[in-house]
Amino acid sequence: MKHAVTYELLKTDQRTKARRGRVTTPHGTIETPVFMPVGTAATVKAMRPEQVKEMGAEIILSNTYHLYLRPGHDIVKAAGGLHKFMNWDKAILTDSGGFQVFSLGALRKITEEGVEFRSHIDGSKHMLSPEKSMEIQNALGSDIMMAFDECAPYPADRNYVKNSLERTTRWLKRCKEYHQNMENQSLFGIMQGGMYKDLRYESAMQIVDLDLPGYAIGGLSVGEPKELMLDVLDDCVDHLPAEKARYLMGVGSPDYLFEGVERGVDMFDCVLPTRIARHGMAMTSYGRVNIKNAKYERDFEPLDPECDCYTCKNYSKAYLRHLYKCDEMLSAMLLSNHNLHFLVKMMGNIRTAIEEERFLEYKNEFYAKYGRF
Numbered sequence: 001m002k003h004a005v006t007y008e009l010l011k012t013d014q015r016t017k018a019r020r021g022r023v024t025t026p027h028g029t030i031e032t033p034v035f036m037p038v039g040t041a042a043t044v045k046a047m048r049p050e051q052v053k054e055m056g057a058e059i060i061l062s063n064t065y066h067l068y069l070r071p072g073h074d075i076v077k078a079a080g081g082l083h084k085f086m087n088w089d090k091a092i093l094t095d096s097g098g099f100q101v102f103s104l105g106a107l108r109k110i111t112e113e114g115v116e117f118r119s120h121i122d123g124s125k126h127m128l129s130p131e132k133s134m135e136i137q138n139a140l141g142s143d144i145m146m147a148f149d150e151c152a153p154y155p156a157d158r159n160y161v162k163n164s165l166e167r168t169t170r171w172l173k174r175c176k177e178y179h180q181n182m183e184n185q186s187l188f189g190i191m192q193g194g195m196y197k198d199l200r201y202e203s204a205m206q207i208v209d210l211d212l213p214g215y216a217i218g219g220l221s222v223g224e225p226k227e228l229m230l231d232v233l234d235d236c237v238d239h240l241p242a243e244k245a246r247y248l249m250g251v252g253s254p255d256y257l258f259e260g261v262e263r264g265v266d267m268f269d270c271v272l273p274t275r276i277a278r279h280g281m282a283m284t285s286y287g288r289v290n291i292k293n294a295k296y297e298r299d300f301e302p303l304d305p306e307c308d309c310y311t312c313k314n315y316s317k318a319y320l321r322h323l324y325k326c327d328e329m330l331s332a333m334l335l336s337n338h339n340l341h342f343l344v345k346m347m348g349n350i351r352t353a354i355e356e357e358r359f360l361e362y363k364n365e366f367y368a369k370y371g372r373f
């Protein structure tokens, strides 16, 4: 069957595995490498969709687990699907809910069938399975649906990880089986295998056979040390086909984005930029700014002198500090807008740097200014 979503490789860096590509979806194209803003409950928190579009975002994420529990995928479907419901007409990727059950829900039991859990909202009992996850994602109408997987905890013993990845592969086959009749939505597989390189290879071989348009690297950014994560990641990428999209799940701070791009990753997502914004933290060209710090009380300069976002063009650190101290809603709105703009613009600069064969130079230039991470 023709894939609804396709990846085309445009250029590979001559000195690293960094690459420039493009993902085509029924709701438009996505230039890669790309950072995808997260919109968990059908909103990128504190942002209007027009602002997310204006900064250049071409795809956002949402989530099966959250929307199934509230408001219910049947309501979103009745509204005409997630694009209509949240007034976003570009691409949407939905995560499958597995990761969120482990990280949010009160987990009850994992069986071959799926995962039993209690809702973190009202404690009611639920069951997510590959089929249920696909039914929900189909109702939501996302362009890219993630397979229902288990993200093994870290650390986890080798035997557990091996059994878990093999079940995740069986679940992927059930997702693909169920997906047959959804021509406007594509399914991405997810590689697991913990921090065990041989199990990562095993997982990759099993899922690549299914010839999907894109593959995610799951099971990382789960508390492991940075060097371990990067070492395993470096290996994982080599086992995925060059002509398919590669998505590293849950990664989104500047340093990890540069390191991921350098190792051949095309797509990233993370709640970080909007989450730290709500805690008064901003990402700037010169490192992180903690706006509640007293040193900004009379600092009438913008957050980032090199940023052209709405926040940096119109407000000072002193004002932003004041808003945060007063717990004003505008604080989260302005800092979220800046942080997302910062990452989306940074990825645009990375794409240009790859095109101009100067990715490493740009990375070093960025690191020099950003200071310690």
Ligand SMILES: Nc1nc2c(CCNCC3CCCC3)c3[nH]c(NCCc4ccccc4)nc3cc2c(=O)[nH]1
Binding pocket: 038, 039, 040, 061, 062, 063, 095, 096, 097, 098, 099, 146, 149, 150, 151, 152, 190, 217, 218, 219, 220, 221, 222, 249, 250, 251, 269, 270, 271, 272, 275
């Ligand atoms: N299916 C699946 N999802 C994963 C996710 C969720 C990705 N964002 C989904 C969005 C859709 C809606 C919600 C998020 C992950 N997120 C992380 N790390 C995030 C670490 C982090 C947490 C908080 C702040 C910063 C970093 N590792 C992940 C591994 C997996 C995985 O194997 N399988």
